[in-house]
Amino acid sequence: MVRLKINVNEIMIALNNITDDSFVINTPLYRNDLYEIDFYRNRLKKDYMKDFLSYLSTFKGIYRISAYDIEIPSKENIRDSLLKASALKIPEYPEIINMIKDLYVKSSFDNPTINLLAIDTNILYNRFLSNIENNIPEMPPILVSGCVVDEITYASSHKFDAKISSLKKIVQTFNTLNLFKKVYSFNTPSMKARRAFIALRELEHLKNTYRVSFTNSSNCKGDKSIVQDYAKQRNIFNNIVFLTFDSDSRLYAYKNGIKSIFIRTPNFDTPEITYGNMEELIYQLLQVFMILKIYDGNRSFMLYAMWPGKKIDEWIAGKILLETENEKIHKEILVARKINSIILDYQ
């Protein structure tokens, strides 16, 4: 058995090695298949998720589990995972893309205008800019409020609490307590924190790829403080456009005289799966289910979101643990890393 920490973009190496025709994403903690993907036709083959979630909701009824117990998979957190992986259609998508494209203006001596795209916390949580970047030839400069960064870093310190969550009761009914103990301990970041790490991973990507500025506000309270912070920045920057998934924040921005682009959150639905979002979808589902088994017949590999001693940097970098009996996967990942590093060194 080989165990190796991998990056999201290395999942494809494992998929290529185990898949002949189609593969299944399975949740070992709940002993259920979630999706079957037709690898050769580049599409979803079977959607087991809806049946699984309604089956799970019967347990929620029996144990009287609160809707706020987000550690237990629900329609809402699966919808969020699909959205983060760009597997759900966003309403009015072409209009939103055009509005963002139009914000980019080539600044010159004659035309010193700069439009700033001021982002809400939910833009980072939903990986919205990463998901649209292939459709935006020039990303406008991005402004991030210190309040946004504060909110996310605070959430990232939240730990899983077995006293509050009923997750343990649920997994006991599936007889998978041993697996549960592999990924859940007093040190495991809660679902809230895991979402925050996804947002921090997105922020790192934006910082490394685009022009990103930060405001220095801190100790902010509530969603309104983000809009208030951007309103203050208008003394320095003339053209700020606020990007958000939250209708209340959009109204508050309007009240404060800030232009906004509002993105409607899509409903939970069957995902659109392609080669382009397959790896990210698996990664996002892993953040909800903590352990996934990917299999095609007898060939398989396991992925773990958590392991003892996992560092904050590893969460932010999107590292996950791969476990497989297939040594070829292990070898190919190491070769790919070595070759990429030689090429990067050269560049």
Next chain:
Amino acid sequence: MKSSKDKIYFSNVGLQPIVIVNGLWAYSNSYGCPSHVYLFPTNHTYKYVKILENTLRVFCPDIVLEYNIVDEVDILSMIASFTSKIIEYKNRNFMTIVDITAGRKTMSVALYSAALKAKSDIVMYLHLKDNSYMGIFYPMIPKPLIDLVILYGKA
């Protein structure tokens, strides 16, 4: 990866060295590493020879690498040098594998023509079906999107 002592792999060198890495990876994954690799860079792509030597040896550690600079616009002179090199190795009892994927179209045309003229054992190219994966290392490309196509001969 299995090594064979008597195979030589010919390839042009274009502006994307990863194309050669992917071609050799795809070939050697199915048929084992060649013992020799012979590259045809141009004056512009000669700088990639060293990096190619380092990368190819990651998965085919024992290969002997040689090269000869060609003029990418002079098709006839390219055909002549490719043909004589392939024949030279055939006479030394090598099995000759010619990959025409890399390089400018003029170079691919010349190498294909030379391979047929010199009766090379195998002529192949790597067919990438989605350009968004250009520049990506072979094992990281979804396998339905990439095919090793044997144009001539039996691998």
